[in-house]
Amino acid sequence: EKKEKKKEYNLKEFTTCESTLMMLQKAAAEGVDNAFFRAAEMKPCPIGMESACCKHCAMGPCRLNPKDPYSRVGVCGATIDTIAARNFARMVASGAAAHTDHGMTMLDVFRDVVNGKIKDYKIKDEVKLREVAKSVGIEVEGKETLEIAKELYHELEKTYTQVEGEIPFAKRVPPKTLETWRKLGIVPRGAMREIMELMHRSHMGVDQDYRNIVLQCSRTALADGWGGSMVATEISDILFGTPKPLVAAVNMGNLKEDHVNIIVHGHEPNLFESMIDSVNDPKLIEKAKEAGAKGIQLLGMCCSGAEALSRHGIPHAGNFMSTEAVLVTGAVDAMAVDVQCIKQGLSTVAKCYGTRLFTTNPRCKIEGVEHIEFHEREPRKCTDKIVEMAIERFKNGRPDRIVIPPRRDFGVHGFSHEYINYMLGGTFRASYKPLNENIINGKIRGVAGVVGCTNPRVRQDWVHVELVKELIKNNVLVVQTGCSQIALAKAGLMKPDAAVLAGDGLAEVCEAVGMPPVLGLGSCVDNSRILIACAEMVRIGGLGESIADLPVAGAAPEYMSEKAICIGQYFVASGVYTVFGVTFPTIEGTKFHKHLFEELEEMGLGKWGFATDPIEMAHKMIAHIDKKREALGIMG
Ligand code: SF4
Ligand code: MSK
Incomplete structure (x- = not known):
């Protein structure tokens, strides 16, 4: 299985993670192939990279010219906007399917725990069970745990199977945001229905208006964020415990x-x-x-x-x-x-x-x-x-030589949205009010979610770390999930003393509360915790009436998966400016690109952004946060 590697790579260009670098050096010496080496050898297809090809039917595959995208159309007549929008739609559908299937598994487990068919797990967090039940309109007073759990199961099942109406967690969406969704017809019914419809509409010869396709992309993505992913997070907390801050080691x-x-x-x-x-x-x-x-x-x-x-x-x-x-x-x-x-x-x-x-x-x-x-x-x-x-x-079966990179990086993890609420509110003021107050008084400029994968097309961890450093330096509180959280944990920014890297205002809040300037919330499905935090910030007041009014922004600077595209789309549809790195599957200057990057915001939603340089990315996010602050009248 070991192949002689002829090529010499500059391995430091592949990663800023010391341990990974050490192992790549070992792999190169031992002739062991891996995704970094394969990425260096496999140049991405320039037509596919910009989403200018279609293989949705056997009259094609059809390739358009990314340099002159309106110069030709596919055999069926599909324009660049239709082709790119349909490709984007398929990514959203796949990403949503992954998260909602995960969420549905959690719900299956929950049902079997409640029915007594699974004995190894039990309801660990009864308080959370009651809170989640209340949030979807279930009466909990005077009821036994099991009774509430059964009702909750039946209610949450609608997240997936409901064919008309609104998914249960739509009740958690700020009214003004929900009103915008209703006006646009993008409140999800059930995830299965939305994913099915999106797959249908992106089939050859169906939806050929990019704006109409994007509406269904939003509806499907929202069925993930406020549906499948949120159910996955909430049920996992109920069964296995809601995270609270703890010190843990990575690397x-x-x-x-x-x-x-x-x-x-x-x-x-x-x-x-x-x-x-x-x-x-x-x-x-x-x-x-x-x-x-x-x-x-x-x-x-x-x-x-x-x-x-x-x-x-x-x-x-x-x-x-x-x-x-x-x-x-x-x-x-x-x-x-x-x-x-x-x-x-x-x-x-x-x-x-x-x-x-x-x-x-x-x-x-x-x-x-x-x-x-x-x-x-x-x-x-x-x-x-x-x-x-x-x-x-x-x-x-151990090999003769074992080499373990010595690095262990300690940090504080486990900031559920419930805990952020508690931490910033203090025992007697358990709410997001102090967060809002610190945003209004300008100590905290805004909040950024930095999330998502690592990708061998960019230097591992580098964009995540530099982006987050620039954000906190400019008093933007950062919340994180997934592989991005681990990148920052390795860089030591999950510790309270990382507050020295923060701007004066953010540092002051961190020191007062004893929290790091970068808060780790968990896995990719736990991005739903960020949505709930946004909804809470709106509910508390002072920062506008919808999520689109908040001085917040999101980023997935090293993304690679279709799930990330779906997450990006649900943040955008929820009202958040969301910036991606690496590459973006559109061609600048096309109508579809303009729709995602400008027009969605004009419709009352968020919008997409793109940058590969972390400092540029940070300043795009900061400029957006400042724009929102100005609109709220809280500049300076
Ligand atoms: Fe080509 Fe149209 Fe078929 Fe796509 S759907 S492969 S653009 S003919
Ligand atoms: S694991 S989706 S590489 S964050 Fe969720 Fe990491 Fe991205 Fe997978």
Whole structure:
């Protein structure tokens, strides 16, 4: 499996993560291929990059000229605007499908817990259960937990299956924002219906007006943000506990050479929760010791890692672009994956180092990779087996040379929107009021959500870190999720003493409250926590009547996935200016591009932005925040 690498790369251009760099050097020396090397060798197709091609039917594929986009049309007559809008729509549909399928799994688990069919999990956060139930109009006074839970299940099921009406969490949307959605006809009915309709409308010969296609993109994306993702977050909190701030460590130095090392990588928390039980089982710990290990070390990666980090303080080994690199250490005895962002290339790297790689979810198998299916009704059958296989590899399958990068970076994680509320409000004033007050008095200029993936087309972590530093320097409080959160955690900005990097006003608030200037909220589906925080800021008052009035902005500077496009679209449709980096699937100067980047804002929503340079990106966001402050009359 090991190939001689002829090409010399300047590896420092690939990443600013020291650990990943060390492992890339090792991989290069050992001839082990990975996504960084493949990206360097595979130049992206310039036509596809700008979304100027269509393969929606067998009369094509049709390629237009990105340099002169109106010079030709597809065989069916489709213009560049139709082609790019349909391609964009398919990305939104796929991203929404991923998050809503995840959310639906969580709801399936919740139903089985409530019905007593799942015994290993239980309702851990009853307060949250009641709060969520109240937020969708369920009467909770005088009712037993189980009764409320059953009603909540039936109500939230509508998020997916309802064919007419409005999804349950539409009740959480600020009235003015909801009014705009109703006027535009984009309040989601149920996710299945919206995704189905978007797939239909983007089929050959259906919707061929880019503005009409974008309306359905918004409706579908909102079914993710205020639907599938929000259900995933809320049900995970109810079942596994709402995160509260805790100190936890990130980076590859969390691997321990004298321990059995197990990594869980993916998105749904169920596998991770049961793996926590397995690695803490005295019988399995004993087995590991009999095999010569000092114990079992469990780590997370990507989003389920970010969730377990936030909820339980489980160490995190690295973000998306470190998942192959971590295997190059040779120290990983087993990696268990579930769904989303699992590179097929992991399989080859795992074989090079004898790491046992397991798929566990029926929706995500990889050719040549051993599958041990995870069932929530008997979860330990899967997770115990994986631990046993990891112990076996520790004993008999470790490579001669193991290299563990020494870095461990400590920070504070687990800022749920409930906790931000509590923290800024203090015990007796539990509300977002002090946040609003600090925005109004100018100590905090505004709030930015910096989220999303890492991507080998840009230097790993660099854009995230430089962007966030520039934002906090300019008194913008930053909230984070997903792989971006891990990038900043590695850079040490999740610690309260990172306030020294913040502008005077933000630093003063951070010091008073004892919080870092960068707050980690969890995984990609936990972007829904940011939506709720925005809704709360509107509800408290003083910052306008809709989310579009707030001095806030969002960014996914190193995004790569269709899920990120969908997240971007739901933030835009919710009223937030959202800036992406890397590349954007439109051609500047086309009508579709103008629609996304300008006209949506004129319709009362947010709008898209694009920049690759982090400082430019930060200042686009700051300029937007200032524009909103001015409109609110709170400049200076
Ligand atoms: Fe070409 Fe139209 Fe078919 Fe697309 S739908 S491949 S533009 S003919
Ligand atoms: S894991 S979607 S690379 S953030 Fe959610 Fe990270 Fe992006 Fe996957």
